[in-house]
Amino acid sequence: MIRTNPELMAYAEKLFSKGDWDLHEESFGSKERIMEQDHRYGKVYLIREGIAKCFISDENGKEFIQEFLGEGMEFGELEVFSNKLTICAVESITPLKAFSFTHGCFSQLLENDTRFNRLVMKALADKIRYKAPRHSYQHAYPIEDNIIRLKKLFPEFTEVISKKDIANYIGITTRSLNRALKELKEKVDR
Amino acid sequence: MIRTNPELMAYAEKLFSKGDWDLHEESFGSKERIMEQDHRYGKVYLIREGIAKCFISDENGKEFIQEFLGEGMEFGELEVFSNKLTICAVESITPLKAFSFTHGCFSQLLENDTRFNRLVMKALADKIRYKAPRHSYQHAYPIEDNIIRLKKLFPEFTEVISKKDIANYIGITTRSLNRALKELKEKVDR
DNA sequence: TTATTGTTGGGACAAATGTCCTTTTTTAAG
């Protein structure tokens, strides 16, 4: 549920400590908006510590959460390749520390550092791999099954993430989430 | 709805005609299963001509279509980076011609050909960009709106793709699709 | 402390969607 990428994390740490590259660390408080949707930025971020959410919102203000980002996850990287506007907003859930690359620096690293290139490529591939079954599962099964699945994957999810965010992640209303949670508890009690 | 990638297509064409690389062309009839889910293959395909569907199916046999692949779209490339099993099955809808790269060849191209590397990277990024709003939209809006949207994007979609596939793409049953289509027509007639 | 706002939990009803079948239409095969 909260995705991480230890390998990329470790490599970024190494790059940072070597200091050859124009790599910075930025800090954010919790609930801070780091990126807006449909905007243009010149930076790629890589989370060093903390949790953020990456989400799309529509005209009616409904949010749909794409991913919860943990250590080693990047965001803002898609815009390096296509020069389009951001599709997601990113907001910190906990206080955050993140590395930031300028687009230029990120591009140069991709070109000159084969290992970095491969790690970023793999990170992209993983994002795709991860999304596919998630959405199909959410459609195909009732809400209850989805919650059971989340609980197995990430037992403490209700403590870290608000009900609203969880609902927006599954793509349902909080009302439906509560209903499902209640029915689940009743089943367990019986 | 049916995705394409002309840039990558053109570049593959060029690579193929130069003949420096171990690149082959394969042909498939319509409704042929090219890749199974949860299997391992040693090849990456790039569609040269025709349309295929890429889908996940669950234990109950329900299919959920991830993408309709047209010219210039790759599949089987994710497994080059992570050495895991396929998450999707791929089946041709129309007769198909496709380039095939061995994993080895694909990897070497990535390492030695900067332009190829960048094109593949961009293709991955586009797959992510494309998926995000699609799923959020499908959740947030009623079926009818989704169909109107598809019609705008791809007016002739009912002629090429079966109702069942369209329903599996939107993540609904054929019954619901028919109901929505009927109501739409009635609204237009009035 | 006292408002104030935000989060959570849930009742009642409406609307959307799925399930199960049957009928009609189209396509393919003999």
Next chain:
DNA sequence: CTTAAAAAAGGACATTTGTCCCAACAATAA
């Protein structure tokens, strides 16, 4: 041309989920 098989359309009903509320309970600021 006829028949079998597959795809499309839709009726009737059940179920799920959403909408619109309101109440309880924090957490926060004044």
